Amino acid sequence: MTGPLLPSDPSSIGGHRLLGRLGAGGMGVVYLGRTESGGLVAVKVIQADFAADSDFRTRFRREVQAARRVSSPWAVAVTGADPEADEPWLATAFVPGPSLAEAVGRCGPLPVRSVRVLGRMLAEALREVHAQGLVHRDVKPGNVLLAVDGPRLIDFGISRSADDTVITSADVVVGTPGFLSPEQAQTAGGPPGPASDVFSLGCLLAYAATGRPPFGTGTADALLYRTVHDEPDLDGVGPGLLDVLRSCLAKDPARRPVPERLAAELVEDAPRGSVDWLPEEVVRLIADRSAELLALPDIEPTVAEPSDATGPTESARQEERPSRRRLLALTGGAVLLAAGAGTATWAALRGGGEDDRTAGPRPWAIGVQADLSGGSGAAGRAQEQGARLAVEQFNRRAGRPFELALRTADDGGVPARAAAGAKRMAADRDVLAVLGPTTDDTALAVLGSYDEALLPLLCVSAGGLNLAAQEYRSFLHCRPSDAAVSVPLAVYLAASGAAGPVGVLQDRTGEQYAWESAQITASMLRLYELPLYPRVVPAGTENLRPVVADMLRAGVGSFVYAGDPAGAARVAKELAATGFSKPRLAPQAVLDPVFTREAGAAADGWVVAASFTDPAALPAAKAFTTAFRERYGSPPGYYAAEAYDTANLVIGELVKAAKAKKGGRPSRQELVGLLRRSTHQGVTKRFSFKPEDGSFAGQGVFFHTVENGAFRFLGRAPAPPA
Template sequence: MSGPLLPTDPASIGGHRLLARLGAGGMGVVYLGRTEAGTLAAVKVIQAEYADEPDFRARFRREVAAARRVTSPWAVPVTGADPDAAAPWLATAFVPGPSLGEAVVGHGPLPVRSVRVLGRMLAAALREVHAVGLVHRDVKPANVLLAVDGPRLIDFGIARAADETAITSTDLVVGTPGFLSPEQAEARGAALGPASDIFSLGCLLAYAVSGRPPFGTGAVDALLYRTVHDEPDLEGIEADEDTGTDLLTLLHLCLAKDPADRPTAEQICTVLLAEDAVPKGGPIDWLPDDVVRGIADRSAEMLALPDIEPTVADAPGDAEPASPGRRRLLMASGAALLLAAGSTAAWAVLRDDDTPGTSASPTRHWAIGVQADLSGPQRTAGQAQERGARLAVEQYNSRRNKPFTLTVKTADDGGSDVRAPAAAEKLIQDADVLAVLGPSNNETAVKVLPAYDGAFLPLLSVSSGALLLTSAEHRSYLQCRPSDALMSFPLAVRLAQRKGTRLPGLIQDRTAQTYSWDCAQGTTLLLRGYGIPPYPRVIPANTRNVKPVVTDMLRAGIDSFIYAGYAQG
């Protein structure tokens, strides 16, 4: 999905007239651009604050070099780049279709035949990637764009040469949990070869045919554990013996725990899926009709380009959506904070363009939503946030000559990720709600973020701090606090400054799910950077007798102790 350019965005980059934003996150922003010849391109630009950092610039140079070396009809080609510019950029051919992930979510799992052809074409792309000595390292549904003539593998941002020393730490897990290999899950940097991409391809194909990742969903550490130790969930995937090597067998081969037991991309193309060869120059009938219609609709939407001159945020005469202020509020996330605090400055953002600013104007009524755990295990925090919102609104409404009034509307999700989507939908469907505070924990936030994104409804969180919430590209999410990993860094710094620290003990309590994982990972990485790696132990969720673990840690000679878990633990 594309969005309008922001006032701070440049008008052009490297000879490309910028038309819209395609996404933002990580190293920079991706724009939809058009060359002087009229060719469309996806232009990735490094953010200014990172451009002067040697590590980021080196990573971007590596991405450009990696992408230029891959030539395959099923990999998006590079059309231009300047990694040494003041604002380094990379342009690739623009593919207007949806990602594989969007197609599966919108239309359901693909038929077996479609998945076989998909596997054949992606294996051909990986064959070219591996032939030039590269490993992609992030083969996942979001990095596969669908077109009627076949898929396109994108994003070589974390690809690197198989014999190259990684810029990132060897102890850092790189990739997307649920679609990474056991080697990646265990951060075995030196062991990441082409076979790692084949495992990820197996995960992707299993997702495409079943609609679910083969190692489930949930907390990151649980996903990594299942990837390394458990068998994949391939239930319901039918064998298709009439077509040679059936898909189920192929998946088992790709998802072998031992990299040496997996097929190569060349073997998949020439032996295992040889009968699914793609015709040269002819049409490819490989997708079901509803997906093809979805691709056409998405392409038409993406290609409905704005006028070149001038670039404006709100063109005169455009039809207003049902809740105009909601869209405008999203244009400046800071306005959501001002509104939540009861500031009249937000009126300049929210008022209708044709509403006179006089005392005779009718009073507008808006609402702040609060989605929180108001009745469950974290109700103390949830109720405190509700009271804070009501106090701010009360103070604002007591002002004289205010241009609009505010109310608070609540949605209790009980701290449950099962109840969270319904609570979010209640606030999303209320046209008076301009922004939402919450939810109360990481698990509920993960469940509702896509819905708030789709509704362009700002979501401001003061409780959730999981890294995975900010690692993805969300258009409407603002995390109003440091992440859990960053908040744990001072513990490592304190130990590093303490004389005599040699062996810190570290307990990760899985009762705290994502919170404990982020805290443990952040602390571990920093301690290792100081040259004092911890002695780690993991406690299964809801464990009450921790004496054996503590005894083991004391026997190992720990001289300090860190607990990664909730306060109750």
């Protein structure tokens, strides 16, 4: 997906006209560009600060040389580069499709035949890479893009020849933990060879087949250890694929198949250029991404067949509109649509379009998509109540410029229901912004739908880093990420002066959340030069006594648990049984009645970081708390005040837009821009965002503690020094 260019962005680079942003990171920006001949390219531009480093420039020059040497239909082609420019750049053919990571994350694991076809084509790409004397060294789902005519292996940034001098220190692991080989994980084991890429390909195919990495998730250290010592988790891999993956994932490089043999073992009947080997949902995702190109500036539809001067009627175009598979077969990956049908097809694929020319006044509405009836229903209902209170208060204002409605969608915390609810919400042309959903899983299920409709989505409670793994055009994150919420734990411990190493226990029952929390805590502790004693336990571990005993024997002077509230309760009881009363901390997931109920008195004294407040204990929220009690007959739950603030943020920007447009309502796209540039002082915190991606730019982490079996709000958590 593309985002708009920022005022600081150049209009062209190396003869490429820039059309939008494909992504941005710490090292630079990737733009969507257009060549003088009209072709689309991805232009990777490195920041001048990095280019000033001679070693970095040498690595970038090597990336260009490596990528240019690879010629394969399944590897992205280099179209231009200037590694000597003040800001070095590299242009490659643009692939208008999702990454394998996104496709599996959104659509689920691929069937066996799809994985075999994918494996064959990627094995052929690696055969060409290795034939040029190169080793890719970062074969992972994020580095495989799915196009209409097959996958593309991208990012040769750390590829190198067998005789290259390694431009990294001896103890640096190059690659992505969880998708690298044992020889890469063992930095003293010598440089990885071509067999290393085969191992990584095996990890990638296992992920495609099961939806999870074969060595699990967790801290980098834990992943590296399991890669070297543990057998891969291949449960759920179907017949016809299991033996192939086992051979690819052999610990001994000599026992792995070479790409030529692997490609031969994975032969499937999938004609080149066909998408029939992919599930319908993935094909639809590829089609939607391809169709988005029609909305980019100055990309004019190419006439694929002649039409008469008048052209078909709109009803005729509706009848002739092809299926996504047919559309892709006709376009051949270049998104070539007949001029007469291009706009109609784009509108059908995109959905949720605005048309301010509709006669007569239309109601203004904001939506709340939340879990109102499932396992996270308490948080979802609190958000709906907070947003509704804000809307009702606005509608009682004298002289208000419009009446505001609230629309709700109960997804029950189920991703499939969430996706259907998002489509219904997006199809309601009167809904101008949506708050929600409640959980990470449901948020990931709906981000694409809201983005297609350019409908602002403001997440109040979902907080995983995976929400920011891709740049969305209409997303606003109204809270710090889960990782950011864990940062103050290390700040607190650095100020506490506790003796001994900090024990950090990652419970894999907490899945991605536990990994993020443990990883950022460990990183911050190292930044503060505090000694660390990390441990990881498998998911579902009931008896935590041995690991707690081991950590106490190591002399830990404080304890951080990253996992779920039930696991935290077990840890709390084990620590209490030994009389351990030194600092005990946990991230937000533990702030749950399950923890205090199951831990009992052992929970007292624990400190928990969270992205939400207790409005009943917050002086600035006194008026809100009073109004909430009057409206609902009970005190506000967690996230009610945050949703109230978020709704008022939206209302404030709608009022400004109405004044600027003399009573006219803004389009959804206009509202996205207004919201991303806005600031709002709510009763809980100050809201602000990074305009380029909608990520939260304010401070909003709070500490709670447990006293007499109940959580007590302590206030704002300490921030790291600037």
